[in-house]
Amino acid sequence: MIRQGLLGQLISDLCALPGVGPKSAQRMAFYLLQRDRGGAIRLAETLLSASKKIAYCEQCRTLTEDKLCRLCADKSRDSSMVCVVESPADVWAVEQAATFKGVYFVLHGHLSPLDGIGPEEIGLNLLENRLAAGDVGEIILATNSTVEGEATAHLIAEMAKKYQVKATRIAHGVPMGGELEYIDSGTLSHAFNGRRQV
Amino acid sequence: MIRQGLLGQLISDLCALPGVGPKSAQRMAFYLLQRDRGGAIRLAETLLSASKKIAYCEQCRTLTEDKLCRLCADKSRDSSMVCVVESPADVWAVEQAATFKGVYFVLHGHLSPLDGIGPEEIGLNLLENRLAAGDVGEIILATNSTVEGEATAHLIAEMAKKYQVKATRIAHGVPMGGELEYIDSGTLSHAFNGRRQV
Ligand SMILES: [Zn+2]
Ligand SMILES: [Zn+2]
Numbered sequence: 001m002i003r004q005g006l007l008g009q010l011i012s013d014l015c016a017l018p019g020v021g022p023k024s025a026q027r028m029a030f031y032l033l034q035r036d037r038g039g040a041i042r043l044a045e046t047l048l049s050a051s052k053k054i055a056y057c058e059q060c061r062t063l064t065e066d067k068l069c070r071l072c073a074d075k076s077r078d079s080s081m082v083c084v085v086e087s088p089a090d091v092w093a094v095e096q097a098a099t100f101k102g103v104y105f106v107l108h109g110h111l112s113p114l115d116g117i118g119p120e121e122i123g124l125n126l127l128e129n130r131l132a133a134g135d136v137g138e139i140i141l142a143t144n145s146t147v148e149g150e151a152t153a154h155l156i157a158e159m160a161k162k163y164q165v166k167a168t169r170i171a172h173g174v175p176m177g178g179e180l181e182y183i184d185s186g187t188l189s190h191a192f193n194g195r196r197q198v
Numbered sequence: 199m200i201r202q203g204l205l206g207q208l209i210s211d212l213c214a215l216p217g218v219g220p221k222s223a224q225r226m227a228f229y230l231l232q233r234d235r236g237g238a239i240r241l242a243e244t245l246l247s248a249s250k251k252i253a254y255c256e257q258c259r260t261l262t263e264d265k266l267c268r269l270c271a272d273k274s275r276d277s278s279m280v281c282v283v284e285s286p287a288d289v290w291a292v293e294q295a296a297t298f299k300g301v302y303f304v305l306h307g308h309l310s311p312l313d314g315i316g317p318e319e320i321g322l323n324l325l326e327n328r329l330a331a332g333d334v335g336e337i338i339l340a341t342n343s344t345v346e347g348e349a350t351a352h353l354i355a356e357m358a359k360k361y362q363v364k365a366t367r368i369a370h371g372v373p374m375g376g377e378l379e380y381i382d383s384g385t386l387s388h389a390f391n392g393r394r395q396v
Contacts, residue, residue, distance in 0.1 A: 006248045006263045013244045016237035018229045024217055029248075030287050031216045033261055034306070037249045039214035044249070046211045047242035050204045050227075051235045063231055065204045089228050108232070 007033070059130075061106040061123050063088045071095075071103055078102045080137035082130070084156060086110055086144055094142065102140070105130075110148040111155060119155065127156070131163040139167045145190070205231070257328075259304040259321050261286045269293075269301055276300045278335035280328070282354055284308055284342055287379045292340065295383040297390050300338070303328075308346040309353060317353065325354070329361040337365045338393060342377050355396045366393040 007029060014025035032040040056062070057069035064070070071077060071091070081102025085091055091104050107122040119125070130136055139160045143149035153169055160167035173191035174183050183191075205227060212223035230238040254260070255267035262268070269275060269289070279300025283289055289302050305320040317323070328334055337358045341347035351367055358365035369392025378386070 004268060006244070006252055007261055010244050010248045013237070013241040016234060016241060017226050019222055019225065026287065026290070027217065028215050030261075030285070032245070033248065033252055034286075036214060039211070040245045040249045043211040043214060044242040044245035046204070046208050047230070047238045047245075050208045050231065051238045051242070054204055054231055063205055063228075070202060087228070088232075089224065092224070 056106075056108075060104045061108065061126070062091050062104060076101075080135060081140065082127075082136050082138070083140040083142050084127070084153075085142045086149065086152075090142065100140075102138075107143070107152065110143060110146075110152040112148055122152070124156065124159065128159060131160060131165055134163075136160075136163075136165050139165055141167060141169045145172045254304075254306075258302045259306065259324070260289050260302060274299075278333060279338065280325075280334050280336070281338040281340050282325070282351075283340050283378065284347065284350075285379065288340065291379050291381065291383070292386060292390075295386040295390065297387040298338075300336075305341070305350065308341060308344075308350040310346055320350070322354065322357065326357060329358060329363055332361075334361075334363050337363055338390070339365060339367045339396065340378065344375060344377075351396070365396050367396045368393045 010029045010033075011022065011025045014020055014028050015022060017025075020028070050065075053065040054063050055065070057064045057072055058067050059072040060069060062069050062071070066073070072079075078101055081100075082105050083094060083100055083102055084105045084107065085094065086107050086109060088106055088108075091106060094100055094104075105123070105127050107124075109117055109122050111117060111119070111122065131139075139156065141153040141156060143153045157167040157169075171194055172187065173194055174180060174187065180188070208227045208231075209220065209223045212218055212226050213220060215223075218226070248263075251263040252261050253263075255262045255270055256265050257270045258267060260267050260269070264271070270277075276299055279298075280303050281292060281298055281300055282303045282305065283292065284305050284307060286304055286306075289304060292298055292302075303321070303325050305322075307315055307320050309315060309317070309320065329337075337354065339351040339354060341351045355365040355367075368389040381389075
């Protein structure tokens with residue numbers, strides 16, 4: 001009954017955010033209305049312009065409000081090294097590691113034939129154009145190490161081979177600082193198979 | 199570097215929400231842009247109109263977009279019973295307990311002389327007008343059981359006495375130091391039944 005009107009609407013719209021339940025949505029709504037209406041208005045305006053203006057980078061398909069994202073536009077990066085990831089969040093994760101100085105290609109998913117997601121849906125025609133143009137020297141496959149991620153990586157590796165482009169897969173294993181005891185057995189078996197002489 | 203542009207702005211604006219850190223703001227931003235732009239736009243529009251239109255109820259000072267909130271406007275409620283609470287969230291908490299059928303008065307805080315918050319700042323002049331008008335039969339003091347909440351309740355009880363109005367304090371089934379907003383409704387309903395004249 002009491003959750004009617006604009007306040008009720010605000011709480012229910014805040015519940016659309018991932019990880020936000022009714023109780024924290026209520027806390028957010030009261031906080032914004034009582035202490036930070038400026039912040040509420042700023043957030044609203046950013047949400048509107050982001051929803052309208054942010055689209056895919058023409059070259060790598062990551063999210064950007066420009067034609068080319070900042071990474072593709074950055075001339076100091078090596079555009080012959082293309083790291084293929086499943087999502088824009090993965091781009092950020094790799095950037096935070098700060099070791100990679102090439103460019104990216106974002107699939108926005110992985111192959112999933114049963115859901116009707118084939119090569120076109122994850123932008124592989126666009127990636128193939130870049131391979132055909134001959135300016136890619138190496139494709140680094142950084143899709144997730146799930147069944148679908150592996151299948152997707154495999155297909156892209158086949159495609160790279162067709163154009164005589166080197167394809168590599170990032171190493172999977174025990175995370176740095178990770179304790180063996182807490183690693184799942186799939187990862188552990190992967191780590192053993194991928195062992196190297198020291 | 200990479201957290202620039204509209205996406206970076208969106209993430210930083212989402213961090214203004216209570217309980218949202220950079221990591222969950224990032225997750226929210228990606229989620230909205232990739233899967234729920236409709237939800238993002240809806241949330242933005244509700245934020246804008248809520249920020250513009252929601253103000254204090256003229257009678258009880260809770261948050262509402264109308265002159266009178268739904269509770270004050272509800273003729274089936276007993277307007278001679280006035281429950282005094284510190285925040286609009288407390289109104290919701292008491293309503294959820296569903297035992298109280300009177301009306302509310304929201305202080306939006308408590309007395310705090312060191313912060314310059316005196317009787318006027320928590321609306322007590324408005325409450326006194328209602329007492330003087332002679333249509334309040336009982337004031338139920340449901341401020342938090344903190345030092346400031348008790349001091350505030352005490353002052354309001356004195357004010358009620360001046361107008362020969364009965365003042366009661368909700369029973370302390372509410373744990374000492376506990377904030378009303380986080381109390382389960384069973385305890386709250388118990389506390390209402392056990393209220394005593396002060
Ligand atoms: Zn790009
Ligand atoms: Zn009201």
